[in-house]
Amino acid sequence: MTEIVRIENLSKHFGDVVGVDQLSLSIRAGEFVTLLGPSGCGKSTLLRMIGGFEEPTQGRIRLDGQDVTHLPPNKRAVNMVFQDYALFPHMTVGRNVGYGLRVAGVPKAEIEARAREALTLVGLAEKYDARPHEMSGGQRQRVALARALVRQPKVLLLDEPLSALDANLREAMQVELRHLHQKVGLTFIMVTHDQNEALAMADRVLVMRDGRVVQDGTPEDLYDRPASPYVAGFVGTTNLFPSAVVDGRIDCFGQQLALPEGLAGRKNGLFGFRPEKARLLQPARKGGSNVISGSVEEVIYHGGAARIVVQLGQGSILVDLQNRKLNGRASLPGPGDILAVEIEPDAIMAFNAEAAE
Amino acid sequence: MTAVQRLRSAAVLSPPLLWTVVFMFVPYSILLVYSFWKTQYPIFVPAFQLGNYMELVRDPQYLRVLLRTLKIAGLVSFFALVLAYPYAYFLVFKVKRPSVRLTLYMAVVAPLWVSYLLRAYTWKTILGTQGVLNSFLVSTGILSEPSSIFLYNQAAMVLTLTYVFIPFMVMPIYAALEKIPPSLKEASADLGENRLATFLKVTLPLSMTGIVAGFTMTFCLAFGDFIAPFLVGGPDGVMIANVIASQFGAALNWPLGSALAVVMLVIVLGIISASDRFERLGAGRLT
Structure with missing residues (x-):
């Protein structure tokens, strides 16, 4: 499989605090990768650097061969599902989903068709004209997914996407996200602090600590062959x-x-x-x-x-x-x-x- | 509701209700009644006739003053908005340290604790012939002698009123901008939009309630002002509130003054209800 994301020696410092520490990483197209770690381990910072929301202190980020290290978010072929969903409250669901297509200059009729298609994909076809504040948390989450997927990004970034949902819904969404990943075949990079979520969803889990990856492997690797007591204690x-x-x-x-x-x-x-x-x-x-x-x-x-x-x-x-x-x-x-x-x-x-x- | 509950809520509501009735509803009603009375110099006699309102229409000076007042209030609100919005935006999105943000916010709001009269008077000492501006221009050689063009005109009034009422513009805009989650701007960028378009499509629409609230307050306050015309306005600076004041004072024509006050009240209520309707329209957006 081809490499879609390549991270070389990437660091991010916030003043004296090291967020991400000389991290190198390669992600293949179509993988479902989770970044797992406790809060403050640098996983969100790494994701936000891939998305373009944080400027790396040093190192390179390549996306499908192109160096995007210093490109702003609007110039990158990645899309993000935000932790708080970040739906535009003054727009209908349909306009939210079509937002990224209007920017790209897609013809009007096609925008609506594609937005409806994306909403159908997440099971919300009938909510095209609804307003975000009329929807439940789980539904907003799906709208956020549809809005990111409709742009057909090279990589979909998910920042703790399920953390705001209650336990039952979270489990259902884990399965659904997995199915969605299989259906669309895109590369997913998800940040989570929840080990169950990481094990249940990903092909590959990167356990992070203090801005570094301490183990990189399949869920089975992590669980059955933890590389360190830290991983053994954090995963399970x-x-x-x-x-x-x-x-x-x-x-x-x-x-x-x-x-x-x-x-x-x-x-x-x-x-x-x-x-x-x-x-x-x-x-x-x-x-x-x-x-x-x-x-x-x-x-x-x-x-x-x-x-x-x-x-x-x-x-x-x-x-x-x-x-x-x-x-x-x-x-x-x-x-x-x-x-x-x-x-x-x-x-x-x-x-x-x-x-x- | 049981009788006890009803009694209890009546007990809670009665002080503000009483206040509103005694100090708002009753005086305005008296004003309304007066506006139909007749003047028989030097006293007023009860009557029900529209002569006072006809007088306002017949004599063009009233319409002229009304239009001027609307113009000045509009200019004041406009300049206050143009200055306040970037300031509030800067405070909310650009100032990273909360202590700096609070200090800069208080710098705008703190003057509200100083007497209005004093704040308006300040501009007299800045703009007057013996004022700060003139001394500066003369000492730097830009002017050979102090100029009187800065004071006693409509520009001075707009300047003074903008200064006096700008906190009422900054506060609601600041509140509206602060409520916008930072992730919305990031999401817009993530979906391919540049900063300007993000501002126009996300930040501006979501702060519109703050703009409308600020505009309404600033406009209504400036519309009813009569101190600034008195202190820094010139002969062409008379505003509607000054005319009303003189009808109740020197001119001793309370019925005409009441009719003017009623017209003013109707205009202000119209603006407030329009702004209220707008706010309702946008309600529920950021919840």
């Missing part, structure tokens, strides 16, 4: 513990776990496993190869699953239990219960000492 939840390696075994808060074969050569460092990789043992069973036990400190009930805080003496770990997988128990364990859980050996992740912070 991870039980992390420092340990020495003695005879191929590690020490999780005072209890022994076997190191998987793949990590045989590991030295001391930080180790971890995901809470859902722990399996509740039948109350009767004793021992086992990779079993740790402790007392239940707290149970956080989520409906489909429950998260249990297990106190091991020198620290506590989280264990996620899928409901109805209680393995012989009548009900969820309660605080004070003694619990034994088995950790799948392959679930153990290891991080280099230098990656540990």
Whole structure:
């Protein structure tokens, strides 16, 4: 696939604050990329530089081969869906969507046809004459999408597009945005601080921290093979513990776990496993190869699953239990219960000492 | 609504209602009644006749003063708008530091705490023959002797009134511009529009309510002014409010003065209701 966006050594400083720090990146045409990170990690700044709303302090941005580093937003073939949608309140939905086409000098009849087509694409065909303030948040979001897509940009930029929606609508829109991406085949770059959103939607996730990309990979890469404890902690939840390696075994808060074969050569460092990789043992069973036990400190009930805080003496770990997988128990364990859980050996992740912070 | 609720809301509403009735409705009604009375020098007698209004139409000097007043109020509003809009725009969009913005905003609004008379009088000391402007021009050699052309004319009145009423233009425009989310301008740029077109298609229409509110206030205040003509206006600077004042004073013709006041009131109410209708039209846009 061809490269559509190329970012070389890009930095943005706000006074003494470094927003984006010597970042290089290549995005292929048709990819759905998310920039994931906590607030202040530089993800929005990076997106806004691609859109032309922030002037880079140094570095280059190439769009489809053309150097656009210093071009204003109106000279770039990218379009943005803003976090607050930024619909023009004094115009109808139809005029909002047609705005970018009128600028481009598209004939009047064609503007209306294309605007209606774009609204049909997002499922709002009948709202052509409505006013933005008469619409719900989800509908405004779609209008903003239609307005950006109607210009057929080379890249569509989405700045936390779903953050203003309530939880149910957000999930529905995640699926819808994904379908839309498949349908139009454009390159999408989306900024989000929500790891679930990033995992659910993107082909490729760039985890950012302090203005740099700390991991670049598919959602599966990030989840199953996080490059650092930071990514492991930010994408999903991870039980992390420092340990020495003695005879191929590690020490999780005072209890022994076997190191998987793949990590045989590991030295001391930080180790971890995901809470859902722990399996509740039948109350009767004793021992086992990779079993740790402790007392239940707290149970956080989520409906489909429950998260249990297990106190091991020198620290506590989280264990996620899928409901109805209680393995012989009548009900969820309660605080004070003694619990034994088995950790799948392959679930153990290891991080280099230098990656540990 | 229950009786108790009704009583309660009546209790809450009655002070402002009472105020409006006693200090607005009653005096205006008295004025309206007077406007139909007759003058039998030196007193006025109750009557119901349109003689006073006929007099306003018959004698061209009243129409002339009315038109002049409309012209001056229009010029004042125009200049206030031309000065206030860029200023408010600059404060909202260009000044990055909130403390600087507040200081510059207060610089415009603060003079409202100073007596109106004093502010108008200031211009007398600037524009007069012994004034600041003349001393400057003479000392720099541009003029050989102080000139009297700066003061006592309509230009001086427009200048003074613009200065006095400009805060009423800045405030609503500032408020309207401040309400426009910055992302709207970015969205316009993102969709390919340049800065000027973005201003004309997005910023200006969205600040129109502020412009109309400011224009209405400035126009109505200038329209009813009688201090500036008195202080800095010349012989051709008499405005409608001065004529009304003289009818109630020296001319001792209250019925004619009342008729003039009623005409003025109708004009002002017409402007305010037109502006109100405009604002309703744009309501809900930035919510």
